[in-house]
Amino acid sequence: MRRLWRKAVNNVMLTLTGLCALVTVSALFLILGYLLWNGGKSLDWDFFTKLPLSPGELGGGMANAIIGSAKIVALAALLGVPIGFMSGVYIGEFSGKNMANVIRYTADLLNGVPSIVIGIFAWTLLVVPMRHFSAWAGGFALSLMVIPVTLRATEQFLGQVPLELREGALALGASKWKSVVTVVIPAARTGILTGIILGVARVSGETAPLLFTALNNQFWSKGFGEPTASLPVMIYTHAISPYEDWHRQAWAAGLVLLGLVLVANIAARMVLAKGAATQRG
Amino acid sequence: MKTIMGAIPQPGITGSASEQTVASFTPPMPSDKAGPKLRAANIDFFYGKFQALHNVSIEFPQNQITALIGPSGCGKSTFLRTLNRINDTIRGSRVTGEVVMDGINILQVDVTELRRRVGMVFQRPNPFPKSIFDNIAYGVRINGLARRSEIGEVVERSLRRAALWEEVKDKLHKSAYALSGGQQQRLCIARALAVDPEVLLLDEPCSALDPIATSKIEELLLSIKDQCTLIIVTHNMQQAARVADLTGFFLMGRMVEFNKTDIIFKTPARKETEDYITGRFG
Numbered sequence: 001m002r003r004l005w006r007k008a009v010n011n012v013m014l015t016l017t018g019l020c021a022l023v024t025v026s027a028l029f030l031i032l033g034y035l036l037w038n039g040g041k042s043l044d045w046d047f048f049t050k051l052p053l054s055p056g057e058l059g060g061g062m063a064n065a066i067i068g069s070a071k072i073v074a075l076a077a078l079l080g081v082p083i084g085f086m087s088g089v090y091i092g093e094f095s096g097k098n099m100a101n102v103i104r105y106t107a108d109l110l111n112g113v114p115s116i117v118i119g120i121f122a123w124t125l126l127v128v129p130m131r132h133f134s135a136w137a138g139g140f141a142l143s144l145m146v147i148p149v150t151l152r153a154t155e156q157f158l159g160q161v162p163l164e165l166r167e168g169a170l171a172l173g174a175s176k177w178k179s180v181v182t183v184v185i186p187a188a189r190t191g192i193l194t195g196i197i198l199g200v201a202r203v204s205g206e207t208a209p210l211l212f213t214a215l216n217n218q219f220w221s222k223g224f225g226e227p228t229a230s231l232p233v234m235i236y237t238h239a240i241s242p243y244e245d246w247h248r249q250a251w252a253a254g255l256v257l258l259g260l261v262l263v264a265n266i267a268a269r270m271v272l273a274k275g276a277a278t279q280r281g
Numbered sequence: 282m283k284t285i286m287g288a289i290p291q292p293g294i295t296g297s298a299s300e301q302t303v304a305s306f307t308p309p310m311p312s313d314k315a316g317p318k319l320r321a322a323n324i325d326f327f328y329g330k331f332q333a334l335h336n337v338s339i340e341f342p343q344n345q346i347t348a349l350i351g352p353s354g355c356g357k358s359t360f361l362r363t364l365n366r367i368n369d370t371i372r373g374s375r376v377t378g379e380v381v382m383d384g385i386n387i388l389q390v391d392v393t394e395l396r397r398r399v400g401m402v403f404q405r406p407n408p409f410p411k412s413i414f415d416n417i418a419y420g421v422r423i424n425g426l427a428r429r430s431e432i433g434e435v436v437e438r439s440l441r442r443a444a445l446w447e448e449v450k451d452k453l454h455k456s457a458y459a460l461s462g463g464q465q466q467r468l469c470i471a472r473a474l475a476v477d478p479e480v481l482l483l484d485e486p487c488s489a490l491d492p493i494a495t496s497k498i499e500e501l502l503l504s505i506k507d508q509c510t511l512i513i514v515t516h517n518m519q520q521a522a523r524v525a526d527l528t529g530f531f532l533m534g535r536m537v538e539f540n541k542t543d544i545i546f547k548t549p550a551r552k553e554t555e556d557y558i559t560g561r562f563g
Contacts, residue, residue, distance in 0.1 A: 162407070164405055164407035165407055165409060166370075167367055167401075167403065168403065168408075168469070168472075169419070171365060171367055171401035171403075171473070172396065172397070172419060172420035172423065172472065172476060173394065173396045173397035173423065173424050173476065174393070174420075175393055183409050183419075186409075186410060186411070187409070187410045
């Protein structure tokens, strides 16, 4: 009797956990399939080369949003990655334990700040005094989200560098600083790089911070000082519009965005695998 | 974080080593060749509140191999690691006493210069994730010891000294991780030799290696002892017997006995030494 009961519980739990795993996996494939189905129909060469058209006109594309997203994300990476990386090196290698805990905890909190709040913050700090929306403001807002991710990745992978390597460098007469730059960071390089790619890919899909900062633009924007179109905001404005053709464009944009994020993910994994291969020799 | 007691540099300790009493119960220092290269006196070492070394004093004669033996946790590695101050990096550690090299207390000198002069080879081979060439060149480059054009020469000379040149000369720019464990350890020795250390510390350098790789390392140690003073920590008593001129026996943070290797192994003065050597514990 007890044995039967135990067996039954075992089977129930196995089924339950297996089903949950199936839901997780199928979520991605459902989204992907749905996007492919809806977006694939409207995705053509024009999407990558032309500007959006007014409602009522068929066709057009989102070239400005693709370039705009690239500009904003590049700015975010340029601002956020060095700051996150340096802080990660600081708490991973130089600061005391208590200081590291405080900074790590703060970074986790920053990571948990709702992205819309970050948008409002950047709006208050940059958009209001500058009196207009800009790619600068958008890049700044996203950089605030890049910093904690980069910091954590840096610290985590630096922490995995074995003590023997550090001591090996010190034993040859390297100062602490030199050993970190010449041995520890290179040893953790691939892991850190992977974390950075994933983090930057993650923020490239953020919408809320851009609504308050880069806003949107139906046309090309010059430089970084003008309101700038981006794929996530473009998806948003097109999706809530009443026009059938805009909905199709939104699906296409969603597909492109997801494709870019997937490519970044795969690239990150390849970097990591290649790094692991050179470590093995 | 370092308390230094009696840390007055003592020039001219080149005289007879027998003036130094190593520990109250050990016989006079058995260095009959040159004077001591390195002399540790009254070393106490603490990890926080735990005292890992108690009043250790020992003299290492120039161009000799000294083995430190003893059961796990007896402090022999801790002692070795005070000699190049790599223990400095451990938070909460503290050392008192003095370590004198060529008449200068090393607890007071610039630590990076000290470590250039006192090299170290670790228990597990620890090549950097770089090419074979860059591994060897590392110490030379960071210490600015050679001009760019001379680095190739230094690398070849060091690899030859470590008897590794013939095996790696065609793949100098391949990753050091492509080498076998034994080759990696010889690479680490070559890397240490590249900066011309005066003393080389070896912390159980063969414990991760098979017997053939071990015997290559031992040959190598015997071949470089005319160029530097070697101190090796080992768990392997046969290894101590094979390579060492002198042997010190550690037990529970104290140095119990120090003498010529054949005396330690044939007629030890202390009962603990005899028990350990004959395998009654440890």
